[in-house]
Amino acid sequence: MRLFGRPKTSGDAPARPIVVAMLQGWGAVADNPRAPIFSTRTPAFNRLAQRAAATSIVPATTPTSMSSALAAIAEGNNAIAPSSPLEAVLRSPGGLAEHTGFQSFVKDLTRVGGDCHLLCCLTSSGIEGLTAHAAKIAANLSHAGIRVWVHAILDGRDTAPDAALGALHEFHEDVAGVDTVRFATVSGRAFALDETADAKALALVRDAIVDASPQERSGLAQYIDAQNQAGVNDGDIKPAADQTYPGMRSDDALLILHPQADGFSDLLKVLVPGDTLDVPSARPATLSACRRMIGWPQPGTSKPGTSPVAQASQPLSLFQPSHPRLPDIVRSADLSLMMAAPRHEHTLWAASVEGCTPNASKTLVASNALEAADAAVRAIKDDKTDVIFALLAGVPAAVRMPGSQTLDSAARRIIEQQDKGLGRIAAIIERRGGTLLAIGTDTSLGLATSLPCLIHGGPCTSDTQLNAGTLADIAPTILDLAGAQPHDQLSGTSLLAHEEVIDAAAS
Secondary structure (H helix, E strand, C coil): CCCCCCCCCCCCCCCCCCEEEEEHHHCCCCCCCCCHHHHHHHHHHHHHHHHCEEEEECCCCCCCCCCHHHHHHCCCCCCCCCCCHHHHHHHHHHHHHHHHHHHHHHHHHHHHHHCCEEEEEECCCCCCHHHHHHHHHHHHHHHHHCCCEEEECCCCCCCCCCCCHHHHHHHHHHHCCCCCEEECCCCHHHCCCCCCHHHHHHHHHHHHHHHHHCCCCCHHHHHHHHHHHHCCHHHHHHHHCCCCCCCCCCCCCEEEEEEEHHHHHHHHHCCCCHHHCHHHHCCCCEEEEEEEEECCCCCCCCCCCCCCHHHHHCCCCCCCCCCHHHHHHHHHHHCEEEEEEEEEHHHHHHHEEEEEECCEEEEECCCCHHHHHHHHHHHHHHHCEEEEEEEEECCCCCHCCCCCCCCCCHHHHHHHHHHHHHHHHHHHHHHCCCCCEEEECCCCCCCCCEEEEEEEEECCCCCCCCCECCCHHHHHHHHHCCCCCCCCCCCCCECCCCCCCCCCCCC
16 A cells, blocks of 8 residues: 655654665766766755765776666576676677677678678677677677678767767777778767757768768768867767768668667667567666568669569567566566656657656656756655656766866756755655655766665664665665665665664574
């Protein structure tokens, strides 16, 4: 039975709703405990820190982003372990070459004689693009005798605005000595992934990838460098193809390496006709393949006597989720879930909410962090939701770059918005009851050594002892605060320090 509308801290009743406020970029660095993001005024956070139970979260050894932070929470994966099934396979004896699904893909593509087109984000190692992983995958394909064309989506938002050229050189170093791996196209994320990626923008990406149009005669590295020199952010670079790229053929295959599968959905609908590719839900890293890419054969490249439809085959998905997503976790505990997210984060997070308890789980789109907090406050007042995620994002990438020492006025306003939003949530929780779990996320650029974690309300006071942990411990903590049983597929444990009960009779 759920209890709403009054403080729920008496007896054994859980204190609901549980509000998880995720503060983008709020992390401490070893040599600078007061990182640049904390150099602005955060009175609400400071006040809450004096009244709440406090601990710290250890970031992953491989830096994570806000989106992969939710994946770590949702899947209950240990953040210092391999961040995905793909990474675990790449590290295993024999690596990707020994994976049965990958072997099947290689065999099928070798039989029809097509090339492989590898679509991935291109960013510095350790961030979402997983450039090092992409290089390993390309090398494995090349060693199997398959030519690989790399189609790179450039970031410029969660990275420095001109980091793509360095990532491109890093990729080339990782595949040094492999002759059959070439960069085919580059496209800024504004054309491929962001909200600005409308039908017209996606068509430009499609033209570059499928038809090799327009071709950049000076080469892609020179093209990116020239764009940066002209002041163009990596994410805003128009799609272009390399001068050596011939375009897609009817027997080629498309292989997608995506840290955020749902972010690629609109692009894949343009690239793959008829929904022939089933992309898994958002994960830190997923590898999906469509065998024998068909639909736009180049003139003269189709084999005589065959039709594109006849050549089509079922898609191959590798490395499906091995852990439950957040909706599965809350469903198993009979909890309803809502997520309030700024507009620029919404598409990356919405899929993590769908499928929860019917008619109670939804995502609310906000313009900024403060509106996301206000949406969470309205949900608290409605008394219809057990777990509410409030994504207080929007901190510019430049602020979270290693070595950043200053904040401009715009960045300060965003941080103040986050703090005010946190204060509003804390105030309504104090008046109406419930539990607030505030955690720092997004260490992809700040390289934080610890993330703050506060629990306010419910069973916790400033004297409550909490364990230190990782992002993987957040989901078990939510279940613990809700009075639900632990989930048997979660690797993390609750941050609440429960005393061990000793059975005297048994001893």
